[in-house]
Amino acid sequence: MHPRWRQRELQGFCGDHNIHVSAYSPLGGPGNSWESTLVVDSPTIRSIAHNRKATPAQVALRWELSKGSSMIV
DSSP, rough: OOTTTTTHHHHHHHHHTOOOEEEEEOOOOOOSSSSSOGGGGHHHHHHHHHHHHHHHHHHHHHHHHTOOEEEHH
């Protein structure tokens, strides 16, 4: 789970059943040969980071924290 793969249905189910969510690989993964799934490569995340004077990783991890998730990096 990360900003580019939100899994809203899973989050809703877990919230409804009082199940804690731990995000595995919250910065994304290497993707495949035609598309990067690294969150830090997202133009939106980069823009937010620039505006907040933060790194893209800091923005993505803060997003996870705001959802109440723990993270396995």
